[in-house]
């Protein structure tokens with residue numbers, strides 16, 4: 409049976425549309441009366457590949473611009489001249505099953521190089537979040553580091569996630585891990601620390617000053633430059649769920665840190681530089697200063713800039 413194409417896909421160089429990467433242009437009469445009028449994304453079906461080995465494929469693409477007979481969408485990775493057989497408005501309510509998992513996502517992707525894994529993680533998180541911002545890149549970098557440290561898949565069912573207060577990083581980590589409030593494996597303590605917990609181990613990430621930059625800047629930086637990272641044993645309050653209602657008791661050392669943080673404020677805020685200085689003086693990890701600042705409900709001034717707030 410022959411299906412008549414409704415349009416042809418062409419890849420265009422950047423420049424035709426501001427801020428876009430490679431474009432796909434559909435030359436088609438569709439668009440008027442097809443019902444995708446205000447959809448932000450479309451579902452494309454095409455016959456991709458050489459005659460004989462051509463296969464039907466589908467892709468969801470973001471709509472960048474539309475006029476009669478021409479629709480520009482984000483790149484879908486199909487070759488020039490690919491005949492498009494169908495074009496419909498896309499809704500995650502119809503097709504997006506967020507809880508769906510693949511076998512690959514449950515296991516560590518051994519044999520793939522870091523850059524390829526990171527690129528896929530950023531794409532996936534950006535689709536969930538709606539933009540490709542610095543927070544998305546930071547979340548993807550945390551995810552990749554955790555996967556490599558523990559040799560686990562991104563959607564490993566034993567992962568628990570504790571979120572800090574940056575919404576962009578939080579969205580990335582939720583999207584990539586599939587850990588939602590409904591799974592019972594998500595906590596949102598707020599503050600500056602992002603933490604994965606698995607079994608009796610934890611990995612905590614505290615953003616450094618170098619994390620406060622644009623998406624294109626942070627993408628080239630080492631994860632160790634972007635975060636102070638600590639491998640930790642499970643915290644005592646985690647092991648005793650019956651004590652969860654009571655605020656955790658501070659040790660003498662923690663009390664002293666909170667006091668020193670409160671004594672070091674300028675205009676009611678702690679500077680990043682001061683946080684590192686206090687950590688140095690007390691021979692503690694920067695994460696402990698972050699925790700003390702959170703307990704004292706003190707803002708770190710540099711964190712008012714950029715992605716973190």
Ligand SMILES: [Zn+2]
Nearest residue numbers: 539541543576
């Ligand atoms: Zn964002």
